[in-house]
Amino acid sequence: MEAGSSARTLAACVVGGIVLGASVLALHLSGPVSIPSLPPVDALRRRFRRRRRRPVRVYMDGCFDMMHYGHCNALRQARALGDELIVGVISDEEIKANKGPPVTPMHERMIMVGAVKWVDDIIPDAPYAITEDFMNKLFNEYNIDYIIHGDDPCLLPDGTDAYALAKKAGRYKQIKRTEGVSTTDIVGTNSALVFPFL
Structure with missing residues (x-):
């Protein structure tokens, strides 16, 4: 048994030596070999950062x-659809034109929205409807990937969908x-408390 094992080991060494020798000879005959140098560590870090996925930025607006x-809850759900949530706070004038006067002025609404942990940035004076100009601004200046809204219809006074363009662009x-909570309902039910002059 030992003699057979020794013969196999010897044969493996001889074959390995022949392969190694042939490889060295081939390298010698092909001329000098240049071994590529690795880029500096800083360059490797920059390359790694470039390959890293860009964060998905989502936009949601509201009064x-x-x-x-x-x-x-809406802001929480919207943030779950991306890595960064940018929130448009609709101006007082736009709210008046589309829903009636707001109870809280815009600067206070911005403070409240900014205090929510899921919000990364705020766009003041957002329009009530997503116009083509504003949508292009969102996509090109703010790098927004998707526009988010609730499953309740958001209709303009003329009956058209405020998010029709975003849906058509495939970015909605x-x-x-x-369910069960709405500022419109709260104000409607308590209008005597909120607007005693009505």
Whole structure:
């Protein structure tokens, strides 16, 4: 048994030596070989950062009047669809033109929205409807990937969908609206408290 094992080991060494010798001879005959040098560590870091995926930026707008749980839940759901959530706070004038006067002024609504942990940035004076100009600004200046809104219809006074252009562009995502809570309902039910002059 030992003699057979020794013969196999010897044969393996001889064959390995022949292969190694042939490889060295081939390298010698092919001329000098240059071994590529590695780029500096800083260059490797920059290359790695470039390959890293760009964060997905999502946009959601709203009045956020009399901030409540439904608003926070919408912002939470929107943020879950991307890596960064940019929120457009609709101007007082736009709210008046489309829904009636807001209870809370825009600067206070911006403070409340900015305090929500899922919000990364705010765009003040956002339009009520996603126009082509504003949509292009979102995509090109703010690098927005998707526009988010709840599954409740958002209609303009003329009956058209405020998000029609975003849907047509294929850059629209929908979240579930929180049932049972709405600023419009709160203001409507308590209008005597909120607007005693009405």
